Amino acid sequence: MDAPPANPASPRLRVCFATSTGGYDHARVLDGILARALALRGAEVEMLLCDAALPACQMTKMGRASPDTLASRKPLDYCRECHKSGMKEYDKLGFPVQQFSNYISPEAAEESRRIAESVPDADIRHYSKDGLAVGDHAYAGTLRYFASGNLENEPMGEIVLRRYFEAGLRTIHAIRALIEARRYDVIIAHHGIYIPQGMICETARKLGVRVVSYNPAYRKHSFIFSHHQSYHFTMLDEPSDHWQALAMTPKRQQEIAAYLASRRSGANDWIWFHDKPEEDIAPLLRTIGCNPDKPYVALLTSVVWDAQLHYKANAFPSMLDWIKETIALWSKRTDGLQLVIRIHPAEIRGMVISRQKVADELKKTFPQLPRNVFILPPENQASTYALCEKANAVIIYNTKTGVEVAAAGVPVIVAGEAWVRGKGFTTDVENREDYARVLAALPRTEGMSEIEKLRAEQYAYHFFFRRMIPLPFIRPAGTSGFEVKIKNDKELMPGCWPGLDIICNGILNEAPFIYPAETMDMPFPGEIAA
Secondary structure, X not given: OOOOOOOOOOOOOEEEEEEEOOOOHHHHHHHHHHHHHHHHOOOEEEEEEOOOOOOOOOOOOOOOOOHHHHHXXXXXXXXXXXXXXXXXXXXXXXOOEEEHHHHOOHHHHHHHHHHHHHOOHHHHOXXXXXXXXXXXXXXXXXXXXXXXXXXXXXXXXXXXXXXXXXXXXXXXXXXXXXXXXXXXXXXXXXXXXXXXXXXXXXXXXXXXXXXXXXXXXXXXXXXXXXXXXXXXXXXXXXXXXXXXXXXXXXXXXXXXXXXXXXXXXXXXXXXXXXXXXXXXXXXXXXXXXXXXXXXXXXXXXXXXXXXXXXXXXXXXXXXXXXXXXXXXXXXXXXXXXXXXXXXXXXXXXXXXXXXXXXXXXXXXXXXXXXXXXXXXXXXXXXXXXXXXXOOXXXXXXXXXXXXXXXXOOOOEEEOXXXXXXXOOOOEEOOOXXXXXXXXXXXXXXXXXXXXXXXHHHHHHHHHHHHHEEEOXXXXXXXXXXXXXXXXOHHHHOOOOOHHHHHHHHHHHHOOOOOOOHHHOOOXXXXXXXX
């Protein structure tokens, strides 16, 4: 590393990168860049890695460790590779690397095992230890492992859940001991949910240590950072004054419109789910029995298992419950209004292929769909955007697509914890009765108001251009890797990269993680306009 540090923070902050799982390429790469950049700004930096100290974690996937392997409590082969990958990256940096196992005493390990084995199965999800929702994160991690929305049809579900539960309890012990010994001011963790990252963040907050979490954003070279907890939650509660005063000049309207148009093909993104979306939606609707010449409402699903944590404002206990209720209500309609259920393409194209399919679940309740309800399956190449553009309204539960749909001027109804809820440009339902009333008022005779459309454009600009912070020197490499185009640490000094400066300032001084795209010549440096 280059020395001495430049522009030191005062007082010197002790920062720990608690990514903990060395298997995530983007986390290793970004941790290394940020660690060097923060040290150059005067922070004291350390790294934390799990050295096979947990019986299950976010990296534990069925293809790497079968349920039988987890049940046997044998050391997982992938754990060694994961730790090796992390150490290979972090050894280059020259910062102290703390190991999980050094902070989990034999007594703590035994207590974690005992609790995990003794708590009744039905009580695990709601189990908290000293106010920390360890059961919730363990349950979400288990659903992710099985790629399923529940464990009812998983014979090994309880055993795997107990392994994640034990891992969460061990994490609490480890982070408590680590913070007591190392006295960090800030802990940085990617994603901020599941095991162990979710418990790292919750435990640190409980002990008064500031938390920063991050995740790769949709746009190429960009990341979303949040204070205190995962962006899954902060994007719901972000103050509207962060964006509602943004003047939508013709230039900014053109910029966000061009980017949203590029989302159809993913030209400017490194996260998308369609290679060749079909924009001519009418023939595809006819193939599923829907008449494109008559009004229809589009319902957009999410992946059943994804990020199933407790949210406070869901009108329904689960996404499947919401879809089934919608179909039941639609079956009573006699006005000819059609419902098209667009099943998320990520069911079959995401990083974790879903083992619980929405269509299969619906067939159990509705062997024969009502005559006015149609399913557009995930393998269908129909453009979801084209489907929504021609819809009378769009109903969502928690999909992020609501941001784009509303910005395009299509009315959006929110039944779950979507990020557009409460922003002033959607119809938000609070309970089943409210939902039935809103659906009964369809079809809409008018689109969004001018004020709603403006707020939707403001929020889309804020979300895609300001909350997604560009680091143009981090680029995709291969099918899932990342590479860094930095020659030396001089390029990480203050003033070289605006996005990097904003991230470091947020970590060091708790400043907002907002990139002022509206003041830049280009909202996103290096991007090719649509």
